[in-house]
Amino acid sequence: MQEIDRRVIYALLWIGLLLPLVKPLGLPLPISSRTKQCFEYIEKNIKQGDLVLMSFDYSVGPSPDVHPQSFPVLEHLMKRGARVVAISFQPTGPMFAEEALKSQEAKGKVYGVDFVNLGYLAGAEGALVAFAADIPKAVPKDFRGNSLDALPIMKGVKNASDFKLLFTLVAATPGIPDWVRQVQGPYAVPMLGGVGTQIAPMSEPFVQSGQIKGLLIGMRGAAEYEKLVQMPGKSLAAMDSQSIGHILVVTFILLGNIAYLAEKSLAKKRG
Amino acid sequence: MRISTDPGIWVSALLCLGIYSFLIKENPAYRTAEHIFVGLAAGYSMAMGVSNVTQKAWNPLMKGDVSQIIPLVLGLLLYARFLKDLSWLARIPLSLLVGIGVGVVMRGVVVSEFIKQLGATMLPLNSIDNNIIFFGVLGCLSYFLFTKGVKSSAIAFGSRVGRYTMMAAFGAAVGNNIQGRISLFISQLQLLFGDWLGIIK
Numbered sequence: 001m002q003e004i005d006r007r008v009i010y011a012l013l014w015i016g017l018l019l020p021l022v023k024p025l026g027l028p029l030p031i032s033s034r035t036k037q038c039f040e041y042i043e044k045n046i047k048q049g050d051l052v053l054m055s056f057d058y059s060v061g062p063s064p065d066v067h068p069q070s071f072p073v074l075e076h077l078m079k080r081g082a083r084v085v086a087i088s089f090q091p092t093g094p095m096f097a098e099e100a101l102k103s104q105e106a107k108g109k110v111y112g113v114d115f116v117n118l119g120y121l122a123g124a125e126g127a128l129v130a131f132a133a134d135i136p137k138a139v140p141k142d143f144r145g146n147s148l149d150a151l152p153i154m155k156g157v158k159n160a161s162d163f164k165l166l167f168t169l170v171a172a173t174p175g176i177p178d179w180v181r182q183v184q185g186p187y188a189v190p191m192l193g194g195v196g197t198q199i200a201p202m203s204e205p206f207v208q209s210g211q212i213k214g215l216l217i218g219m220r221g222a223a224e225y226e227k228l229v230q231m232p233g234k235s236l237a238a239m240d241s242q243s244i245g246h247i248l249v250v251t252f253i254l255l256g257n258i259a260y261l262a263e264k265s266l267a268k269k270r271g
Numbered sequence: 272m273r274i275s276t277d278p279g280i281w282v283s284a285l286l287c288l289g290i291y292s293f294l295i296k297e298n299p300a301y302r303t304a305e306h307i308f309v310g311l312a313a314g315y316s317m318a319m320g321v322s323n324v325t326q327k328a329w330n331p332l333m334k335g336d337v338s339q340i341i342p343l344v345l346g347l348l349l350y351a352r353f354l355k356d357l358s359w360l361a362r363i364p365l366s367l368l369v370g371i372g373v374g375v376v377m378r379g380v381v382v383s384e385f386i387k388q389l390g391a392t393m394l395p396l397n398s399i400d401n402n403i404i405f406f407g408v409l410g411c412l413s414y415f416l417f418t419k420g421v422k423s424s425a426i427a428f429g430s431r432v433g434r435y436t437m438m439a440a441f442g443a444a445v446g447n448n449i450q451g452r453i454s455l456f457i458s459q460l461q462l463l464f465g466d467w468l469g470i471i472k
Binding site: 010013059062064092094181182185186197200209210218 | 450
């Protein structure tokens with residue numbers, strides 16, 4: 001069994017993941033407590049006109065895992081009447097922010113009034129510190145080339161403490177720890193997070209300690225949020241596939257281990 | 272089935288297939304897609320970097336803000352490492368970057384990642400979750416005791432608990448990793464069979 005061509009496993013994964021996408025199985029999707037915490041925090045605390053800072057800190061590689069979270073979250077924030085300021089500390093972030101924000105622009109939200117994209121700020125954690133301390137100084141112009149003074153949404157915004165909520169979407173660095181130590185802690189801004197699945201275990205202790213109020217984890221988190229805001233999208237449609245994928249991987253691991261142990265025991269018997 | 276007429280989708284789909292062709296074996300389609308990806312990523316990052324320098328340092332300097340000369344010169348000095356005789360100059364901005372970086376991190380790390388995290392482990396032992404967190408942390412800490420007395424039975428037991436706790440944590444990390452990889456693959460299937468070929472509705 002250990003000599004099976006790896007391409008057989010690839011083919012099984014392709015078929016196993018594709019079939020539920022073509023013909024959904026309708027498996028139940030319970031909402032995790034972390035996603036529920038995010039939804040409930042926004043529902044209870046965000047009111048008409050509140051200013052929310054949303055960071056898009058992920059590159060192209062992990063984007064399929066994190067980017068889908070931005071759409072239902074933005075939808076929820078906008079439905080609550082929040083005004084959203086987007087910022088990125090990853091070079092590709094503004095591109096993703098534009099795509100997500102344009103989905104709201106298409107629904108009638110106005111650039112510069114309901115939302116703004118401040119673009120990318122180089123310098124990772126150092127830039128985060130400078131941005132949190134003095135926003136107009138760190139970002140004199142937005143991603144579309146407008147001066148911040150000309151944007152009604154930025155009127156009176158000086159530093160990070162002017163935001164009612166920070167929602168950071170991250171996949172690597174700057175990540176949850178960077179945002180917690182440079183913004184959430186020093187400026188006492190309530191924080192929610194959306195993370196790539198791989199970095200979820202490292203982000204979880206910050207929820208446990210109460211430093212962040214909720215956490216969306218990967219595509220699954222996006223799917224759960226789509227369900228909560230009743231905005232079914234690609235992530236929700238992918239959940240059957242995700243479950244089948246996990247079943248396949250667990251099966252492969254079990255079969256591999258059984259084969260390994262069986263061969264070991266046979267070799268022992270043979271002496 | 273409704274095949275896309277969007278050229279952007281066609282390009283993404285063909286490059287995606289090029290990358291996945293590696294699963295069969297290394298081939299020119301894979302290499303082409305890989306090189307395009309690396310080139311685009313590097314080009315995009317460079318354009319963003321240039322735009323940042325222009326907007327934040329060069330333009331203010333042109334408007335008379337002479338203080339911007341300092342970051343510009345320090346930035347240029349980083350490239351001195353390519354000049355054999357002047358390579359030592361690159362150490363100046365590098366040392367500043369390291370010093371400031373460490374200082375900036377240390378500013379917040381003590382409270383957010385030490386005191387607050389310690390506080391989060393001081394829990395009433397009235398639930399299974401709290402017991403796992405409390406004894407798991409104690410166990411992990413005792414695993415990293417490398418001093419005299421480490422052979423005492425209590426420490427050895429704690430160390431064993433720590434080892435199992437860490438193994439469970441690493442297992443969770445691997446599980447999350449697999450979940451993440453499957454998500455990435457599903458999104459590509461959605462691109463190929465949904466956006467491109469129109470088989471997935």
